[in-house]
Amino acid sequence: MKIVGIYLSVLVVCLCLVAAAGRSMKAKPCWCWPGAQHMVAGPKPQIERNEYVSYGSFGSEPDWNNPARMLPLDYEQEQGKRVFYQHCVWCHADTTPAGPSNRSNVTPDPPLMNDGAILNVESDAKLEKIIALGGSAVGKSAMMPPYGSMLRQDEIDDVISYIRVVAVPEYHKPPSRVNTTWRNKPR
Ligand code: HEC
Numbered sequence: 001m002k003i004v005g006i007y008l009s010v011l012v013v014c015l016c017l018v019a020a021a022g023r024s025m026k027a028k029p030c031w032c033w034p035g036a037q038h039m040v041a042g043p044k045p046q047i048e049r050n051e052y053v054s055y056g057s058f059g060s061e062p063d064w065n066n067p068a069r070m071l072p073l074d075y076e077q078e079q080g081k082r083v084f085y086q087h088c089v090w091c092h093a094d095t096t097p098a099g100p101s102n103r104s105n106v107t108p109d110p111p112l113m114n115d116g117a118i119l120n121v122e123s124d125a126k127l128e129k130i131i132a133l134g135g136s137a138v139g140k141s142a143m144m145p146p147y148g149s150m151l152r153q154d155e156i157d158d159v160i161s162y163i164r165v166v167a168v169p170e171y172h173k174p175p176s177r178v179n180t181t182w183r184n185k186p187r
Helices: 002-027 075-092 124-133 153-166
Strands: 059-063 066-073
Touching: 059 075, 059 153, 066 075, 066 153, 075 153, 124 153
Parallel strands: none
Antiparallel strands: 059 066
């Protein structure tokens, strides 16, 4: 009889402990699971939108002579900018992303890549030739290296479109050379 009494009282104490623990557990079901995190659909947290929206559709470049003037770049021009700052800036600009440029050490002086007075008179085909085959192929200095096997055709076209957009004075595409006078001829 006595042993049953002890057994029952131990059982009651245990049940009380379980009940007490259960009540405090309800407040915090798991130590590793933050109470605020619910697995049900709720309003999405608002993330502040502060991503950089460029002025051009794809990028921009300051006018080299007037940094306050930003030039919008389209896709090709932006790709050309990348090629330029990777390969050409070291000789064709006075400052580079890495600091002073090598331009003053090169003879003859490589023209500044925005020098419209020199570059605007050259056709796209002529620029393409000097970039791909190097200065020596067009009778200029071999200090201008050939990029034909380093750059793809589209990269050369892109860098030319970049040269055109940064040109000072501005570059204007010459009228198409395709002969259209036959349209106006009396028949
Ligand atoms: C190692 C220095 C160097 C690098 C790098 C270089 N150039 Fe040149 N570039 C020259 C020199 C020097 C000349 C001038 C050649 C002359 O006038 O005889 C020149 C001339 C030119 C010209 C012709 C300008 C004219 O008078 O018609 C173009 C266009 C040109 N470079 C484009 C580029 C492009 C695009 C790149 C990058 C893909 C590049 N260069 C990289 C040194 C360099």
